[in-house]
Amino acid sequence: MILSVTDLHVSYGPVRAVRGLDLSVGEGEIVALIGANGVGKTTTVKAIAGLLPFTGSIRYAGADLTPNRAEANVARGLALVPEGRGILKRMTVEENLRMGFYARAKADIAGELEATYARFPILGERRNGMAYQLSGGEQQMLAIARAVHAKPRLLLLDEPSLGLAPKMTERVFRLIGELRKEGMSVLLVEQRARQTLEIADRAYVLENGRVIAEGRAGDIARDPKLAEAFLGGHAGA
Ligand SMILES: Nc1ncnc2c1ncn2[C@@H]1O[C@H](COP(=O)(O)OP(=O)(O)OP(=O)(O)O)[C@@H](O)[C@H]1O
Ligand SMILES: [Mg+2]
DSSP states (O other): EEEEEEEEEETTTTTEEEEEEEEEEEEOOEEEEOSSSTSSSHHHHHHTTSSSEEEEEETTTTEOOTTOOHHHHHHTTTEETTTOOOOOTTSHHHHHHTTTTTSSOOOOOOHHHHHHHHHHHHHTTTTTSSSSSHHHHHHHHHHHHHTTTTTSSSSEOOOTTTTOHHHHHHHHHHHHHHHHHHHHTEEEEEHHHHHHHHHHHHEEETTTTTEEEEEHHHHHHHHHHHHHHSSOHHHHO
């Protein structure tokens, strides 16, 4: 396992957002974290990324993570693409992409930028334009491309499809599949449960800061109880 989370608890003052959560991600796996609004998905990935205090254990690549050590985690290959993307809108596309290299001791920045532009021609065309001028989907591509520049072993993606049209969502999900082929492991937070379960290997369903179901993605998708509660009644169709 590249990631093992055991008995994770995270609170915001009196609000107990995550209450004893266990999950794991294997090498090269795409693992989905699904559930309704406010169940603790973002809190979980932020704690894993090192952006929040927590209790319990988060083991990544053979070592226990210390709370609030996001920069050290990035240097060890643990990268988060946050909810809302976290790009700097008043900087250029290329400036955003260059930030992705900050934790890398040595990187062929020019070469990797060219590879990114070959993969995402739109980012190449707009490299000197402001990030806010990109469409929502293009901004999501930019955020993921930037995270890839950190050479992550484990990529945490928080609702990458949020606000995207179906075509762009498909493109983003295809990209996640490609990244896994390149050797990345992925923890994917999503509300579009049905589509997510199509690309994920395994899934965890959250409610009230706890895992209420887990298993192979196909089994979760076919579970009639979960279909009603979490998948909008369309599962297994
Ligand atoms: N900074 C904060 N201060 C206080 N409470 C918070 C804070 N951030 C989140 N919460 C609360 O913690 C709980 C979990 O929130 P979280 O953002 O993790 O949910 P989520 O599953 O990501 O939801 P969504 O699908 O809407 O993004 C919610 O009850 C939320 O109101
Ligand atoms: Mg969230």
